[in-house]
Amino acid sequence: MLKKQVGVIGMAVMGYNLALNIESKGYLVSIFNRSHEKTKEIISKNQEKKIFPYFNLKEFIFSLEKPRKVLLMIQAGCAIDNVINSILPYLEKGDVVIDGGNSFYQDTIIRNRYLEKKGIYFIGAGISGGEEGALKGPCIMPGGSRKGYFIIESLFKNISAKINNQSCVDYIGENGSGHYVKMIHNGIEYGDMQLISESYSFLKNILNCNNIEISNIFSDWNKGELNSYLIEITKNIFNKKDNKGNYIIDSILDEASSKGTGKWVSQNSLELEEPLSLITESVFARYISNMKNQRIIANKKLNGPYIKKNNFVKKELIEKIRQALYLGKIISYAQGFSLLRKASEKYNWKLNFQSIASIFRSGCIIRASLLDKISEEYENNKNLLNLLITPYFSKISNLYHISLRDIVSLSVIHGISVPAFCSAISYYDGYRSINSNANLIQAQRDYFGSHTYKRIDQIGSFHTQWV
Ligand code: ATR
Numbered sequence: 001m002l003k004k005q006v007g008v009i010g011m012a013v014m015g016y017n018l019a020l021n022i023e024s025k026g027y028l029v030s031i032f033n034r035s036h037e038k039t040k041e042i043i044s045k046n047q048e049k050k051i052f053p054y055f056n057l058k059e060f061i062f063s064l065e066k067p068r069k070v071l072l073m074i075q076a077g078c079a080i081d082n083v084i085n086s087i088l089p090y091l092e093k094g095d096v097v098i099d100g101g102n103s104f105y106q107d108t109i110i111r112n113r114y115l116e117k118k119g120i121y122f123i124g125a126g127i128s129g130g131e132e133g134a135l136k137g138p139c140i141m142p143g144g145s146r147k148g149y150f151i152i153e154s155l156f157k158n159i160s161a162k163i164n165n166q167s168c169v170d171y172i173g174e175n176g177s178g179h180y181v182k183m184i185h186n187g188i189e190y191g192d193m194q195l196i197s198e199s200y201s202f203l204k205n206i207l208n209c210n211n212i213e214i215s216n217i218f219s220d221w222n223k224g225e226l227n228s229y230l231i232e233i234t235k236n237i238f239n240k241k242d243n244k245g246n247y248i249i250d251s252i253l254d255e256a257s258s259k260g261t262g263k264w265v266s267q268n269s270l271e272l273e274e275p276l277s278l279i280t281e282s283v284f285a286r287y288i289s290n291m292k293n294q295r296i297i298a299n300k301k302l303n304g305p306y307i308k309k310n311n312f313v314k315k316e317l318i319e320k321i322r323q324a325l326y327l328g329k330i331i332s333y334a335q336g337f338s339l340l341r342k343a344s345e346k347y348n349w350k351l352n353f354q355s356i357a358s359i360f361r362s363g364c365i366i367r368a369s370l371l372d373k374i375s376e377e378y379e380n381n382k383n384l385l386n387l388l389i390t391p392y393f394s395k396i397s398n399l400y401h402i403s404l405r406d407i408v409s410l411s412v413i414h415g416i417s418v419p420a421f422c423s424a425i426s427y428y429d430g431y432r433s434i435n436s437n438a439n440l441i442q443a444q445r446d447y448f449g450s451h452t453y454k455r456i457d458q459i460g461s462f463h464t465q466w467v
Contacts, residue, residue: 001063002028003063003065004027004028004029004030004052004063004064004065005027005028005029005064005065005069005155006022006027006029006069006071006155007030007031007032007061007063007068007069007070007071008030008031008032008070008073009032009033009057009060009070009071009072009073009087010032010033010034010074010075010101011032011038011039011042011073012038012075013131013134014073014127014131014134015031015033015071015074015100016134017131017132017134017135018071018073018135018138018159019031019042019051020046020051020135021134021135021136021137021138021159022155022159023049023050023051025159027050027155028052029050029051029052030052030063031051031052031053031054032053032054032055032057032060036055039054039055040053057086057087058090061087062090066092066094066095067092067094067095067121067151068095068096069096069098069151069152069155070087070091070095070096070097070098071098071100072084072097072098072099072101073100073101075101076101076102076103076104076107077107080099080101080103080111081111084097084115088118091118091120092119093118093119094120094121095120095121096121096123096145096151096152097115097120097121097122098125098142098148098152099111099122099124099125099179100127101127102126102179102182102186102259102260102261103124103179104183105124105176105179106176107176108122108144108175108178109175109176111124112124112144112145112174112175112176113175116145121144121145121147121148121149122145122148123142123145123148123152123178124142124143124144124175124176124178125140125141125142125143125144125156125178125179126140126141126143126178126179126182127141128182128185128186128363128364128366129161129363129364129365130365133161133363133364133365136161137159137160137161137162137168137363138159138160138168138363139160139161139168139185139359139362139363139364139367140159140160140168140359140363141169141172141178141181141182141356141359142156142171142178143171143172143174143175143176143177143178143179143180143181143349144174144175144176144177146171146174153171157169160363161362161363161364162362163362168359168360168361168362168363168364170355170358172349172351173350173351174347174348175347176347177344177347177349177351180343181340182261183261183264183265184337184339184340185360185364185365186261186265187261187265187276187279188279188332188336189366190258190262190279190283190286191278191328191329191332191420192332192366193230194278194281194285194420195325195328195329195332195420195421195424196234196325197285198411198417198418198419198420198421199324199325200214200234201411201417201418202407202410202411202416202418203217203318203321205414206310206312206317206410206411206414207312207317209314211239211247211249211250212238212239215236215238215239217318218234218235218238219235221322221325222235224322225326226322226325226326226329226368226369226370227368228367228368229364229365229366230365230366231368237249254292255292256286256289257290258283262279262282262283263283265279265339266279266280266283268339268343272339272342272343272346273342274339274342275338275427275430276335276336276339277423277427278328278331278332278335278420278423278424278427279335279336281419281420281423282419284419285417285420288417304415305413305414307414307415317410320403320406320407321403321407322403323399323400323403323404324403324404324406324424327396327397327400327401327403327404327424327428328404328421328424329368329370330370330387330388330393331388331424331427331428332424333370333387334386334387334388334393335427337353337374337386338385338386338387340353341353341384341385352382353378353384354375354378354379354382357371357375357378373392373393374387376392377390377391377393386431388431397428401425404424404425404428405425408421408425439453443466446462446463446464447466450463
């Protein structure tokens with residue numbers, strides 16, 4: 001029987017759409033899913049396609065041409081290990097196993113080592129783009145076996161998103177680096193979404209804009225510096241009505257859940273001692289959103305400010321929000337890329353930041369015009385310490401920081417919670433401060449714990465008998 005060129009295990013949304021994408025590029029695809037019903041349903045819906053169902057892992061693996069290319073699109077965690085161990089007896093040296101899910105990068109490092117010993121090439125690939133991206137072309141961040149990557153490179157290039165005829169995929173680095181970059185991508189996505197939502201709070205609650213006005217504002221913003229997929233979909237969300245003619249946004253409960261990558265990246269920033277405050281605040285904001293019952297109680301007990309009627313010049317403030325949003329986004333990316341840099345050093349991944357920014361430009365959820373600028377800055381300086389101090393971003397920061405301050409101040413005065421904007425300006429001021437207040441922290445630590453302190457006028461460690 002004719003051998004198939006690619007095998008996909010896991011037929012949930014991402015796996016199914018990737019299998020269709022791969023097939024559409026002319027490959028013969030074998031598919032397998034734990035529950036057979038899903039496989040049958042897919043086959044009945046796609047009878048004319050070159051997708052071949054299997055209900056037994058041995059037959060599935062044996063259906064593939066060598067070296068076999070097996071893409072796992074299954075739930076992150078122990079399911080990945082279970083499936084790897086189930087297919088291992090049928091795999092041969094030189095076969096390639098790709099985990100395209102949202103696995104934790106440390107797990108990918110372990111799996112990479114485990115499979116390397118058995119002669120299997122293992123790739124941990126971050127894949128972003130949601131359902132549509134998986135079907136039409138996602139952004140792919142593959143890390144792990146370099147030899148394995150060469151075997152699947154043309155496949156990945158064929159199925160990925162394109163920008164200016166370039167594929168949005170590039171080999172990221174050793175072991176868990178692909179999944180690490182995807183984790184950073186997801187963290188940036190949390191930050192972007194939170195900043196956009198805070199801008200919405202401001203437009204709705206302080207400027208009293210209605211949904212159509214808000215949609216038009218996002219539409220205008222999407223034509224300029226803020227141009228991005230997330231602004232585009234936000235514009236559309238505010239336009240959408242249900243079948244009763246009501247705006248859907250007004251009927252959606254204000255609680256947002258998460259799948260864990262935001263938590264991972266925040267925990268990782270603490271571990272690597274790199275301030276990722278904006279993304280972490282965005283994760284916390286989701287947790288607060290989920291405290292709906294407590295918020296209802298607190299709302300009755302805790303006062304907000306008394307607000308007099310305002311005579312804002314709407315147009316001016318809308319432009320200030322735009323500037324604050326753009327600068328907030330820049331600060332979030334600066335933090336995210338700084339964490340990437342730290343991780344690259346710690347794990348010796350030798351990450352190419354220019355290439356990472358470049359592949360983020362299409363297919364993925366955080367695709368945005370801003371990434372062109374980030375890519376350019378890394379092209380000019382591969383050893384960049386922080387995006388904020390580059391010529392383009394420092395210029396924008398110097399132009400827009402007053403707007404960010406105004407939006408934060410007005411939000412606080414009006415009792416509107418804007419944790420991402422607040423953390424953005426705090427990081428900005430902290431990062432640019434030549435004298436911090438940590439001299440006092442040093443003194444306190446020495447006072448109560450004899451931890452010693454360093455001086456500005458002498459080298460060495462000092463201790464004072466404070467009492
Ligand atoms: P999504 O987020 O796209 O919905 P996911 O939760 O990451 O998907 O992964 C779901 C897929 O993992 C499904 O194909 C699921 O198989 P079932 O349809 O049988 O539930 C698969 N999956 C989850 N746990 C698994 C396990 N232990 N072994 C094999 N496949 C598993």
